[in-house]
């Protein structure tokens with residue numbers, strides 16, 4: 452997968468050099484290209500923002516550098532990417548969205564700062580490509596960079612060969628299938644007793660059927676405690692009689 456990121460702070464993306472995503476880049480599974488938006492300005496101050504029409508606080512990112520930057524990124528003849536614009540006003544980023552994006556060959560992320568990017572940019576590129584305005588949660592960050600780090604990690608770990616153990620994706624909280632709308636329950640490793648606290652006996656039993664049942668019960672309990680609103684959205688077809696008793 453190719454990912455282009457346009458930002459006035461490309462240095463924000465240093466974490467993409469390490470760990471799973473860093474290794475995927477070294478292997479060539481992920482081709483991440485960072486671009487400095489200011490490279491497409493033409494004044495001495497390399498200006499990317501201006502005051503909002505209609506008044507109000509803050510500054511808005513000017514369309515001109517964005518148009519030149521995106522035209523330049525799109526010019527490399529590799530088909531049509533999907534343009535993702537992180538903004539608290541966007542549609543929620545969920546595991547389902549991450550999974551859908553992981554199937555795309557090419558993503559372009561446009562990181563806004565200040566009060567956001569002049570809306571004509573999204574209108575203009577929306578006529579040429581799929582454009583998604585996406586929010587990572589109901590809070591306001593100082594800019595889109597951290598949101599893009601979140602999305603690149605969530606999408607990148609779903610690419611074939613990025614995780615050592617493919618099974619762990621299926622067991623994730625929110626994974627489609629058995630874990631849809633469920634939070635993953637508690638996990639344990641060695642030693643079997645730590646500070647007098649024992650690992651639940653069932654996990655040492657070797658009884659795979661009962662362990663799976665226990666894990667599902669714990670997932671249901673944790674979801675009920677931490678995210679009760681998710682339980683209401685559980686697909687009734689995925690529930691069995693035992694689930695209803697938890």
Ligand code: ADE
Pocket residue numbers: 537538539585586587588589590591592593594595598
């Ligand atoms: N930019 C600022 N806040 C954001 C959020 N919550 N999600 C995505 N982009 C953002």
